Amino acid sequence: xxxxxxxxxxxxxxxxxxxxxxxxxxxPTRPTSSRRSGAVKVQALFGLFGQSKASDAEVIAEVSxxxxxxxxxxxxxxxxxxxxxxxxxxxxxxxxxxxxxxxPEEIEEYFSNFxxxxxxxxxxxxxxxxxxKDTAINSGVYTFDLVKDGKPAKVQARYSFTYKxxxxxxxxxxxxxxxxxxxxxxxxxLEEVAKxxxxxxxSLQTLDAAKVAAMYAPTAxxxxxxxxxxxxxxxxxxxxxxxxxxxxxxxxxDESNVRMxxxxxAINSGVYTFALxxxGLGVTKVQARYSFTYxxxxxxxxxxxxxxxxxxxxxxxxxxxxxQLxxxxxxxxxxxxxxxxxxxxxxxxxxxxxxxxKVRTTxxxxxxxxxxxxxxxxxxxxxxxxxxxxxAETAINSGVYTFALVVEGEPTTVQARYSFTYKxxxxxxxxxxxxxxxxxxKVEQAVAKAEAAKKAVAV
Numbered sequence: 001x002x003x004x005x006x007x008x009x010x011x012x013x014x015x016x017x018x019x020x021x022x023x024x025x026x027x028p029t030r031p032t033s034s035r036r037s038g039a040v041k042v043q044a045l046f047g048l049f050g051q052s053k054a055s056d057a058e059v060i061a062e063v064s065x066x067x068x069x070x071x072x073x074x075x076x077x078x079x080x081x082x083x084x085x086x087x088x089x090x091x092x093x094x095x096x097x098x099x100x101x102x103x104p105e106e107i108e109e110y111f112s113n114f115x116x117x118x119x120x121x122x123x124x125x126x127x128x129x130x131x132x133k134d135t136a137i138n139s140g141v142y143t144f145d146l147v148k149d150g151k152p153a154k155v156q157a158r159y160s161f162t163y164k165x166x167x168x169x170x171x172x173x174x175x176x177x178x179x180x181x182x183x184x185x186x187x188x189x190l191e192e193v194a195k196x197x198x199x200x201x202x203s204l205q206t207l208d209a210a211k212v213a214a215m216y217a218p219t220a221x222x223x224x225x226x227x228x229x230x231x232x233x234x235x236x237x238x239x240x241x242x243x244x245x246x247x248x249x250x251x252x253x254d255e256s257n258v259r260m261x262x263x264x265x266a267i268n269s270g271v272y273t274f275a276l277x278x279x280g281l282g283v284t285k286v287q288a289r290y291s292f293t294y295x296x297x298x299x300x301x302x303x304x305x306x307x308x309x310x311x312x313x314x315x316x317x318x319x320x321x322x323x324q325l326x327x328x329x330x331x332x333x334x335x336x337x338x339x340x341x342x343x344x345x346x347x348x349x350x351x352x353x354x355x356x357x358k359v360r361t362t363x364x365x366x367x368x369x370x371x372x373x374x375x376x377x378x379x380x381x382x383x384x385x386x387x388x389x390x391x392a393e394t395a396i397n398s399g400v401y402t403f404a405l406v407v408e409g410e411p412t413t414v415q416a417r418y419s420f421t422y423k424x425x426x427x428x429x430x431x432x433x434x435x436x437x438x439x440x441x442k443v444e445q446a447v448a449k450a451e452a453a454k455k456a457v458a459v
Contacts, residue, residue: 056130063136064128066163066171071121079111087164087172095157095178117146124156134165141181156181180263190258193266196294196301201251209245213238217295217302225288225308247276254287264296271311273392285391287311311392319387322395325422325429330380338370346423346430354416354436372451376405383415393424400438408453 073082083104086092092101094110101107125140139160146153162175203212213234216222222231224240231237255270269291277283293305332341342363345351351360353369360366384399398419405412416438423432 059130059136060128063130063138063163063171064126066161066173067121067123067126067138067142070161070173074111074115074119074121077115077118079108079115082111082115083108085173086176087166087174090173091175093177093179095155095180117144117148120145131162135163136171137162189260189263189266193260193268193294193301194256194258196292196303197251197253197256197268197272200292200303204241204245204249204251207245207248209238209241212241212245215303216306217297217304220302220304220306223307223309225286225310247274247278250275266294266301268292268294285393287392315389318389318395322387322389322397322422322429323385325431326380326382326385326397326401326420329420329431333370333374333378333380336374336377338367338374341370341374342367344431345434346425346432349431350433352435352437354438375453376403376407379404395422395429396420397422 070082070085073085076082086104086107088104089102090104090107092107092110094101094114097110099106101110121142121144123140123142126138127140128136128138130136137160140158141156142159143154143156146155158179158181160175160177161173163171164174165171200212200215203215206212216234216237218234219232220234220237222237222240224231224244227240229236231240251272251274253270253272256268257270258266258268260266270289271287272290273285273287275283275285288311289309291305291307292303294301295304296302329341329344332344335341345363345366347363348361349363349366351366351369353360353373356369358365360369380401380403382399382401385397386399387395387397389395396419399417400415401418402413402415405414416436419433419435420431421433422429424430
């Protein structure tokens with residue numbers, strides 16, 4: 001070593017390089033033995049230390065218990081007891097702080113904050129190695145159970161503990177480096193981001209535009225659903241909500257996709273529906289697409305970008321989709337299977353048949369009706385249809401249809417009036433109400449004969 005480089009100072013028997021100096025050590029020899037126990041991997045450089053394999057194994061086992069000793073100190077909630085496990089010149093590089101802690105006071109100060117999260121750690125993957133007679137390292141992955149904002153959370157991280165056994169015979173931490181998992185996303189973070197919509201929607205219920213605008217970061221951008229103007233200041237965002245809140249909006253998420261872009265940056269995009277109250281029109285529902293981009297600032301999530309846009313499919317396309325639901329229902333009739341027909345009705349669906357006084361209100365009752373009706377081999381067609389969208393997920397189709405039937409082997413046709421009310425449930429249109437009426441004399445005769453034939457077969 002050249003004279004210009006200072007010799008490292010020695011504190012408590014631990015060599016520590018002077019500031020910004022590089023300590024150069026010879027490369028260790030290849031270990032002559034290794035042992036794996038569960039998730040714990042251990043190595044000892046037996047030839048280097050001149051110890052027996054048995055004594056090395058005992059030392060490794062002793063080092064392996066040091067994490068439990070450290071974790072037990074965490075449970076005391078006393079930062080002094082935790083800091084006492086570090087050597088006087090120990091170094092701590094924490095998971096969530098850029099500051100390197102190099103003194104007992106700084107280490108104690110860090111744990112005074114960390115212990116407020118009630119941490120309880122466990123080792124997921126451990127690798128213990130002896131570097132010298134009284135020096136060892138344990139590195140791997142650990143997971144902490146924490147309590148954040150009164151709610152339980154789990155955080156996984158990587159760790160390296162370097163230990164030195166000092167003159168009192170105790171092992172002390174001379175270096176502790178903890179870092180977040182570079183590829184992992186903690187489920188709790190995703191849940192926390194997902195809940196930000198509920199927080200935003202709750203602010204809408206206050207009908208206070210200032211409270212809604214306070215959810216947005218100072219430099220946030222808002223691209224509203226029904227305004228061409230891009231809002232780029234808090235005042236402009238508040239101005240937009242002054243008008244929007246007149247509709248008394250209440251939102252709910254239909255489809256959500258949450259992703260963590262960084263530990264303090266996330267995005268939630270998908271589809272939401274608002275119940276709006278328009279004067280003279282009552283409550284209407286409007287569906288739109290959304291993207292919320294959030295950033296955590298001083299421990300709190302704020303919206304930095306909010307883009308909302310109308311559903312691009314036209315109303316005409318949706319009405320065409322509803323019009324085709326009759327064809328789907330009629331195709332189910334052609335299978336001759338009453339279960340398949342009944343499956344097109346919502347669980348709480350109601351059927352008021354053409355020629356039966358009984359209102360069918362359960363899937364079983366609806367299936368029972370079609371078990372008789374399908375014996376007539378019905379094939380329907382629409383004569384007159386009137387389709388209307390009541391909101392983004394409710395529609396009605398009413399008019400006149402004609403059925404081709406087979407009664408006692410003879411073909412016949414029967415015309416009737418209909419009303420189908422549909423509701424989109426789990427992305428599928430289902431019948432919530434079906435009312436059929438008209439020309440009851442002819443239909444009654446046909447159904448009565450079919451019913452009599454069914455009874456005759458049963459006898």
